[in-house]
Every structure is written in structure tokens, then in C-alpha cells.
Amino acid sequence: MTGEFALREHTADVAVEATGESTSAVFAAVADGLASAQCDDVPATGGERFSVEREAEDLDGLLYDYLGRLIYERDVRGVLPVDNDVAISRIDDEDAAQAAGGDENQYRLEATARGVDLADVDAREVKAVTFSQMVVEERDDEWYAYVVFDV
Template sequence: MSDELDRTLDADDPSGADAGSDARGQFELREHTADVAVAATADSLGEVFAAVAEGLTAAMCDSVPDTGDRFTVRVRAESLEALLFDYLDECIYERDVRGVLPVDHRATVWREGAEWAVEASARGVPLSAVTARDVKAVTYSEMDLAETEDGWRAYVVFDV
């Protein structure tokens, strides 16, 4: 990946928690030694989660057909960083177990007591319909998730 890649994500919120917002999350793929990193920004937590997942998709595939059925992912964790890690790990699990490339990510994140939760959906494109590169795993290496004056930013490194 010699060129940096910017893409914009339509971050619909399945729960309506961010209703009324026309905000879009953005991600950028960055070279990272033998790995690949995704830097993302968005107005809300759900949008930044979805933008990082779109970056994961872009790291695996350059072109995505309009096929596939939507599926839902629900994850809970004790911290936001753990939630982002587990959510992205679930996307990789869906690829490996169901044989689909998760695309067109949508996510809603909220706090529930002492835990954080994400409910997300993606369209599962059959791997047989795409030429996909292998991303082995999400890592905690250099992971950053922070609220800014403009919304949220995330930085995640994936093992390739």
C-alpha cells in the first residue's frame, strides 16, 4: 500500500441514538511496518467504530460488489478500547467462519452500567465474490480511541 487511501462512510445508526445527525466518519489506511493501521474520525462513537471497520474492509479488499445480506453483531466490554478491539475481532471472525467480507458498517455504542456495548450491522459479501487480502488480527499495539473537540478519533493496527 504505497498510497494513503481516504474513504467516507455513511454511518447510519440502527438504534436511532444519533438520529438527526448527517455526520460521516472517515478513515485513512496507513502503512505500519509489516502491519496496516487505520486512522478514523467521526462525530460520534458509533460512527468512529463503523469507520474503523470500513478501514478494515478496505485493508482486505479494493473493490466490493453490491451483493450480500446484512447481519448483526453485538458486543459488550469493560472499556471502550476493549469494545473496539472485540468488535473488530468479531468482524474478522465473521469473515473466517461465515466466509463473508463485512462491508457497509453501521454501529451504535452506549454505556450500560459498568460496561460498554456496541450493536452493529454489516453487509456480508461472499468471499467468493471478491479478491481479498488476509488481515490476521486486530491488535492493541498503539490503539488509540479518544474524544476530541470535533467528535471522536481512533487509531488501530491490524496484523497482516
């Protein structure tokens, strides 16, 4: 499952536009776009993989929460999350919702990323993900996402 992304200029911010064959692929592509927005040359090796798990009621909220978590991990761990791998599942039954803490969340994300030490890259700061103009939708047999980041 692979997705593609492109950086788009957006006034004083930066946007990532991505496509993928599945929600998992498009989420991973947006996360890779976030890394690209922060660093022109990502090292092909180095860094430890770490995990991220999130749940949300809808795909927009899930993407927002996931990308915000990657920015948090960057700040706390001092790493640039790259080579993102994402698996998204839907929580369809009541037992699964109760196992998730009783919430009525509908989507679960399990992801990993390779954390490249920020000391090893020339990184620009992306401050936050925004809901401004965010799109996550299926279009003609592929998934599409557009996300604006505050820089």
C-alpha cells in the same frame, strides 16, 4: 452519522486511522477501514446483512472485541463485512448491568454489516486486530481512532 478512515502503513502491518462525530461513527469507520485493508474494490451490492453485539468495560476493549468479531465472522461465514452500521450505548445503571449477565460492563455495541461473499472479491488476509498503539479518544468535538492490524 458518518465517519471517515484512511489506511496507514505500519511496518509489516496495516493501520486504520478514523474520525467520526460519535463513538458509533468512528467504530463504523474503523470497520469500513478494515474492509478496505482487505479489498480494494468492494461491490456496491450483494450480500446479506448480519448482526454483531459486544460489551466491554472500556472503549478500547469494545473496539478490539468488535473488530476481532468481524474477522471471526469473515472466517466463519466466508464473507467480507462491509457497510458497517454501529450503535454504541453506555450501561449506566445496575439493572442494565444485571440484564447483561451480572457483569459490570459499561459499553454495549450493536452493529450490522453486509457480508459480501469472499468468492466475489479479491481479498487480502488480515490475520488479527492488535492492541499495539490502539487509540480511541475524543478530540476537538469529534472522535478519533487508530488501530493496527496484523497482516
